[in-house]
Amino acid sequence: MTARPISTPAAAPAAMLTMRDIRKSFGATVALNGVSFSVDAGEIVALVGENGAGKSTLMRVLSGAVRADAGAMTLNGQPYSPRNPQEARAAGVAMVYQELSVVPHMTGAENIVLGVEPVRRGIVRQQETRAIALEALNQVGAPAALLDRPVGAMSLAERQLVEIARSVALKSRVLVFDEPTSALTAEDTRRLFELLRRLKKSGHAIVFISHFLEEVREIADRFVVLRDGGSVGEGGTAEHSMNEIASMMVGRDVSDLFPRSRRSPGDPLLDISGLAGASKPTNASFVLHRGEVLGIAGLIGAGRSEMLRSIFGLEPVKSGQIRFATYSGPALPRQRWRQGMGMVSEDRAKEGLALSMTITDNMTLSRLDAFGSWGTMSPSKQEAAAAGWIRTLGIRSRDPRQRVGELSGGNQQKVALARLLHHDVDLLLLDEPTRGIDVASKTEIYELIDALALQGKAILVVSSYLPELLGICDRIAVMVRGTLRPPRPVRDLTEHDIIRQATGAA
Numbered sequence: 001m002t003a004r005p006i007s008t009p010a011a012a013p014a015a016m017l018t019m020r021d022i023r024k025s026f027g028a029t030v031a032l033n034g035v036s037f038s039v040d041a042g043e044i045v046a047l048v049g050e051n052g053a054g055k056s057t058l059m060r061v062l063s064g065a066v067r068a069d070a071g072a073m074t075l076n077g078q079p080y081s082p083r084n085p086q087e088a089r090a091a092g093v094a095m096v097y098q099e100l101s102v103v104p105h106m107t108g109a110e111n112i113v114l115g116v117e118p119v120r121r122g123i124v125r126q127q128e129t130r131a132i133a134l135e136a137l138n139q140v141g142a143p144a145a146l147l148d149r150p151v152g153a154m155s156l157a158e159r160q161l162v163e164i165a166r167s168v169a170l171k172s173r174v175l176v177f178d179e180p181t182s183a184l185t186a187e188d189t190r191r192l193f194e195l196l197r198r199l200k201k202s203g204h205a206i207v208f209i210s211h212f213l214e215e216v217r218e219i220a221d222r223f224v225v226l227r228d229g230g231s232v233g234e235g236g237t238a239e240h241s242m243n244e245i246a247s248m249m250v251g252r253d254v255s256d257l258f259p260r261s262r263r264s265p266g267d268p269l270l271d272i273s274g275l276a277g278a279s280k281p282t283n284a285s286f287v288l289h290r291g292e293v294l295g296i297a298g299l300i301g302a303g304r305s306e307m308l309r310s311i312f313g314l315e316p317v318k319s320g321q322i323r324f325a326t327y328s329g330p331a332l333p334r335q336r337w338r339q340g341m342g343m344v345s346e347d348r349a350k351e352g353l354a355l356s357m358t359i360t361d362n363m364t365l366s367r368l369d370a371f372g373s374w375g376t377m378s379p380s381k382q383e384a385a386a387a388g389w390i391r392t393l394g395i396r397s398r399d400p401r402q403r404v405g406e407l408s409g410g411n412q413q414k415v416a417l418a419r420l421l422h423h424d425v426d427l428l429l430l431d432e433p434t435r436g437i438d439v440a441s442k443t444e445i446y447e448l449i450d451a452l453a454l455q456g457k458a459i460l461v462v463s464s465y466l467p468e469l470l471g472i473c474d475r476i477a478v479m480v481r482g483t484l485r486p487p488r489p490v491r492d493l494t495e496h497d498i499i500r501q502a503t504g505a506a
Helices: 055-063 085-091 108-112 126-139 156-169 186-201 213-219 242-250 304-312 333-339 348-352 359-364 379-393 409-423 439-454 466-472 495-502
Strands: 015-026 029-040 043-048 070-075 093-096 174-178 205-209 222-227 230-236 268-277 284-289 293-298 317-324 341-344 427-431 458-462 475-480
Touching (some): 015 055, 029 043, 043 055, 043 186, 043 213, 055 085, 055 093, 055 174, 085 093, 108 126, 108 156, 126 156, 156 186, 186 205, 213 242, 268 458, 293 466, 304 341, 304 427, 304 458, 348 409, 379 409, 409 439, 466 495
Parallel strands (some): 043 222, 093 174, 174 205, 293 458
Antiparallel strands (some): 015 029
């Protein structure tokens, strides 16, 4: 569908939104310490920083979810101080969160007009509802078929279009996108960026929050860096490299976002031949060596995660051979742990971690033999072991007894990796190991992967983040509709090559 020109907001001075000297504390914790931020009409400004830097709190102040302790805001040149999100939306500020706030059982049209339904004498006017929703979908280039489909039956990209259409229908002037591409395919991300450029051209002010610095440089006009609750840097994206922006974020020089030592792969450890699962993969073959990092690329739904889960025993194997060290054939996860294989799931909240349990338990429960014998166990030894991994991996926490659900995403991921290290596995299966975590935590995980490879561990990495695969892997294989293509050395590949393979164009 050809998108219609997006309606331009009411005439406004260039400074659409200003936030000056915003301060916010939660008890003794200072979340924002005098942050200033602005975005002009017809401008895209990226807000970047590590997890815990203050980005979420600043946007919660903007959206009316929390009240600032001090500071002032203006919107379209007028004082702006929303008491709740409803007032913020009514004033023209819309948030598009990573976890979309749509109602799954309602249709696209019902979601678009939710809260502002055209009503006469207490009855929703269905024909007018459809007209408003259709116009909004047309403006964001979305198909009219989304009008009557339940949102729960839509893809993530389609649900995102519905939420953006709702913002357009509400005539929002400031749009905040919080990690909008974290679970999108490359093609969906391209379409989203085309839409953001149209919104910008029509005079909307756009705040773009992302951990992907190459996306920041591609889509944003300016960037603002938060660190430890304060504004520490800003500038034009065209004039600053990713390394320069990352250095501002972490407060130190970051000369290489993807540390990789000179490696010498050793003997074969994992040999996969003609592997097929219940649905996917349909055909996967490769050999992974000790001291090697092998990356698996491909589109979402191609069968990458299913392959890892079949190898680890989480999903059934229909046919093919799995040879791991001296073991042959499929096995259950508990057997894989004993054999020396460990896995970190892409869904750390539901599968990778027990969020209500402590750091100690999450790190050690899969292997307790080191803490006692004959049915007894020493909690102090268990906690001491966890404390050691906390120090080794630089996990930011109060102590080993803290609940994992209270940690940031990056620290949660380190806990999941620590379990594999505690188990001393020879093979690590990592599914989207850095999704949703900040640059500093990513670099620390990359350094850990590099160190493990130097120790002779074998690492199999599934990732949708192509710079990551090209940066940390020795070889990359591309999964296309369930079939794994032969791995190729990283030196022979580019992002363009991988995308062409993944889409079947090569």
